[in-house]
Amino acid sequence: MAEVAGGPRPEGEGARRRRAAPPLPQYLCSSSLFPLQTVPGPAAPRRAGPPPARDAPTSGSARPAPPLPRTRVREAPGGRGQPGWAGPCGGGASRGGRGRALPLTVVAPVSPAAEAAELRARLRSVKHTVLVLSGKGGVGKSTFSALLAHGLAADEAKQVALLDIDICGPSIPKMMGLEGEQVHQSGSGWSPVYVEENLGVMSVGFLLSSPDDAVIWRGPKKNGLIKQFLRDVDWGEIDYLIVDTPPGTSDEHLSIVQYLSAAHIDGAVIITTPQEVSLQDVRKEINFCHKVKVPIIGVVENMSGFICPKCKNESQIFPPTTGGAEKMCQNLNISLLGKVPLDPQIGKSCDKGQSFLSEVPDSPATSSYRSIIQRIQEYCDLQHFQEEKTI
């Protein structure tokens, strides 16, 4: 069984940037829907037949998602499209022969209750959890997650973990300057990759063997990996767990909320850009948070306005035609944590894998990020305080 690690800290300098070739890549590749490699990993236990029962709670059929908010179409023509249909090349469930056990350390099926206990034990050492969410793609979730992690880790006394659950489009390895790094295994699980001694990172990107590798997975496999990221990674004692997510309200989002319910979620930071095309998706994400009872710490409006470096005039490249995040936050009665302008330096720092906060410390965007990070920190402290009071 995956045991509760006694919270081992990163092993100092030696643990950083260590390169090892663990058996993970093969496992990942061979269990992908369209196998990237046909050679099975030596350490990946081969298992025929249906996936282990422990996966059941994550699959759509076993735990049906809330029904479609009432549709205006009266009747589905032809009676096709039964919910639960997994498709000709569905995830683990419908590819019995190809399905392979995900766990590294656990092979025997585990009951949902035991699993929750396991997760709870592992997550007991996490003080604060912050999800970074948006209904819209490309609004700056990963950039913000990375900078939030850097910002919090500036305090050397704090241990920060950054978890990337964007399984098909992981950006965190590049943004943290960890591209090409690989995860290695220790007695107590997978070790995160460390940027600093107090900043550990985990992403599917560390499990891929080439930048061309695609993770062509349906929901159940993505859910399985997310669970492993929480249960099988030896995070140690953590003050802040920051979770970067893909856009949307689907498998990854439901799973992370479900698995983290074994611990505690301080809240979600919602990222948007000013235009209505983005806000309309973000309102859905806010409704998702209400539905699954994740508190909203606040909204960040990113890419709001661009000041021309030559003439200093401002242009609204993504125009706030319906009042931007400010109006939305007023209407929905949630906090606006701040606005971050467009700054070409942000994209450049991301591409170079450096922290924009330390690269360009005196820009308007940096001071905006800093004040937002501070507000999040204060929110978390307050949460902690209230919790202690209730105990």
Added chain:
Amino acid sequence: CAEILARSNLAGVRHILLVLSGKGGVGKSTIATELALSLRHSGKKVGILDVDLCGPSIPRMFNVQDNDVHQCDSGWVPVFVDQDKSISLMSIGFLLEKPDDAVVWRGPKKNALIKQFVADVAWGDLDFLIVDTPPGTSDEHISTVEALRPYKPLGAILVTTPQAVSVGDVRRELTFCKKTGLRVLGIIENMSGFVCPHCSECTNIFSKGGGEELAKHAGVPFLGSVPLDPQLSQSLEEGRDFIQEFPKSSAFPALAHIAQQILDGTSPQSS
């Protein structure tokens, strides 16, 4: 089988194109929209199937977000953008009771609806059916490609922005195309440079050249660079016809050129 294909709702559709990207927010829905408008401008009948179930953008980009889907004998009637029915749309956005409702679905439900979208929408005769997708290589993409396979899609247009973080994700999408046997029609670099409307200074807000480099590296056609253009984002906000109304705008030439390449690639002489 041939008989089933002949009777299917896609029997009258000549060319099917997918718009894909591994990266979010790079302009997939924008390209799908502007391509449809450009093709209409050239006299074509176009449909857009929006398989982004959690974040559908297409209804608003045509300002028809309040429309309903109705049913007829052969299935669901798509939403028409104009009187001439030259552009028709299908999106989950038309099926929601309240526009802000979240579609909190795991894979199987998404797959079921996509299958239904492919089988049951009464498109009628179309020159082009453009499929707008969410970012990634997961349920929506696998299901869409599987469901469309019998109808032999022409191929996929890949959209990226110039930065390395975006290009990296699009490299993975190229692998998806290869693995699923989907032809790559070409790569578009969107949001490539911004010309200040006040002083004409060009700033590469999201860097420049990454998409073109990727096309070269991968040996696939490069369809062009579309600059950041506030008139484009503004007209998408209002659901206006950018191609008709802003021919002098900075993004127009690149968008028109992209449509022309698609037309050239599908004209009878070339096929």
